[in-house]
Amino acid sequence: MQRSLILDTDIGSDVDDAMALAQILGSPDLSLVEVHTVYGDTRLRAQLARRYGVLAGRDLDVVPGLVEPLSGREVWWAGHEGTLHDDLSQETISAGTAPERLVARLREHPGELDVAAIGPLTNVAKALELEPEVPRWIRHLWVMGGSFGDEKAEHNFKSDDVAAQAVLNAGIPTTVTGLEITQQVTIGADLLERIRAAGPLGAALGADIEQWWAYWSETWNVPHDPVAVLALSRPELFEVSDLGRVSVVVGGEGAGRSTFTSDPGGTVRIVTGVDAERVAEEITGRIVAAGTAYAVQRGEIDGDGA
Numbered sequence: 176m177q178r179s180l181i182l183d184t185d186i187g188s189d190v191d192d193a194m195a196l197a198q199i200l201g202s203p204d205l206s207l208v209e210v211h212t213v214y215g216d217t218r219l220r221a222q223l224a225r226r227y228g229v230l231a232g233r234d235l236d237v238v239p240g241l242v243e244p245l246s247g248r249e250v251w252w253a254g255h256e257g258t259l260h261d262d263l264s265q266e267t268i269s270a271g272t273a274p275e276r277l278v279a280r281l282r283e284h285p286g287e288l289d290v291a292a293i294g295p296l297t298n299v300a301k302a303l304e305l306e307p308e309v310p311r312w313i314r315h316l317w318v319m320g321g322s323f324g325d326e327k328a329e330h331n332f333k334s335d336d337v338a339a340q341a342v343l344n345a346g347i348p349t350t351v352t353g354l355e356i357t358q359q360v361t362i363g364a365d366l367l368e369r370i371r372a373a374g375p376l377g378a379a380l381g382a383d384i385e386q387w388w389a390y391w392s393e394t395w396n397v398p399h400d401p402v403a404v405l406a407l408s409r410p411e412l413f414e415v416s417d418l419g420r421v422s423v424v425v426g427g428e429g430a431g432r433s434t435f436t437s438d439p440g441g442t443v444r445i446v447t448g449v450d451a452e453r454v455a456e457e458i459t460g461r462i463v464a465a466g467t468a469y470a471v472q473r474g475e476i477d478g479d480g481a
Contacts, residue, residue, distance in 0.1 A: 178289050178314075178407065179206045181280060183240070183273065184400070185214040185294030185331075187223050187256035190380075190387040194362075195293055195400035196224060197380055198458055200231045201465030204408050208280060209236035211273035213294045214334065215250040217242055218268065223257045225266040230376035232469035240273030240298040244335035246430070251334065253390065259382050274301035281312035289407060291317040292342075293400035295331050300338035303345055310346045318343075319403035321421065321433035322354040323445055329354050332423055333431025340423040343443055351421060352403035352446040353433070356413075359451040360402050363395045366459045373463040374470025380462065401458040406446055409457055414448030421445070 182199060186192035199205050210228075212220035217239035228235030244250070257263050269276070277298060281288060290313055292299055299316070302309050320331040320339060332339040343349065362384070371381030387396055406413050420441040424432040435445050470476045 177204055177206050179208050179284070179287060180289045180291055181208050181211060181277065183211045183213055183290060183292040183294060183298050184224065185220060186212060187220045188251070188253045189399070190383045190396065191398050191400040192293060193223070193227060193380055193383055194398050194458065194462060195404045196227050197231065197376060197465045198401045198404060198461040200228070200233055201461035201463065201468070202408055207235070208288065209238060209276070211238050211240050211277060211298055213240040213273065213298045214244065215242060215252055216256070219257055219263065221268040222263040222266040223260060225268055226260050226263060227376065227379070229266070230379055230469070231465045232472065236269055238269045238271060238273045238276045241301055244295050244297050245300055245337040246335045248334055255386055255390065259386060260379065273298045274305055277302045278306045278309065281309060282306070285312040286314055288313065289315045289317065291404050291407065293319045293403060295335035296320070296338040296342045297335045300335070300341045303341060313347050316347045316349040317403055317407050318349060318351045319357065319400050320353065321351055321423070323433060323435050324355055326432060327354060328429065328431035329433070332433055336423055336425045336430045339431070340425050343421040343423060346442050349443045350406055350415065350446065351443060352406055354399070356446045356449050357399040357402045358397050359449055360398055360455050361395045362398050362455060362459070366455060369459055370462050373466030374475055376466035376469065377463065398455070398458055402449065402454060405454055405457060412450045412454050412457065413446050415444045416447050418442065418444055
């Protein structure tokens with residue numbers, strides 16, 4: 176059964192957001208309703224998301240969201256966002272702002288929409304302020320964030336600890352995939368070659384992946400966000416906790432640190448195990464499917480990917 180999904184993303188810095196978007200576009204079990212961007216230059220991020228849709232032959236509705244985190248923390252900006260994509264200013268993005276659009280979409284389809292939030296949770300937190308029914312209207316929230324069982328403060332939660340604490344304690348049915356899980360999965364040279372061969376989408380994404388590798392002087396990357404999104408599509412590849420609650424440290428030196436506590440009255444579960452090799456393969460296959468389908472349609476490659 177196909178699930179309707181809104182993607183909330185800080186696409187453009189770490190390449191994993193672009194990978195997650197391409198993965199969704201290659202997932203027959205997911206219907207992408209629209210994309211919301213968050214954190215920093217959200218207009219640029221929206222144009223980049225829109226461009227990836229074009230490369231996959233999709234007319235995406237992309238809505239820029241909040242620029243500043245509720246925490247007031249300075250935005251981290253790598254400086255290479257969108258630099259490999261020409262004329263991004265030509266990409267048409269939607270009017271309005273993501274929190275208002277999220278409320279409107281949920282009001283139109285209460286209980287029918289999943290939300291995948293793979294950046295700081297600022298937009299979702301603002302939507303909660305705008306409409307108290309949001310926790311009841313979201314079918315399920317899928318979050319990449321946090322790190323459980325250690326003292327690490329993961330980027331998304333640390334960037335907006337205020338938003339993370341608010342969202343994860345709002346009573347929304349939620350699955351959180353933390354660093355201790357995502358870091359078990361890697362994309363290396365062999366999988367990159369398969370992605371790069373998948374038409375214009377694959378070529379563009381492959382270049383962005385290599386740029387990210389060069390930024391860190393590595394020859395591999397962790398697909399944090401695709402792993403979190405795949406928990407929706409392929410739950411049999413993951414183990415999850417019982418229901419409980421997530422607490423996020425707000426402010427101070429420990430800002431963003433997360434703790435999970437089992438509680439039958441809670442609404443949050445965390446991913447506790449992953450079939451890393453199969454997950455990496457599934458992520459790659461869905462990205463390749465997204466790029467190949469449109470390239471075949473345009474006659475740029477044949478049905479065998481040649």
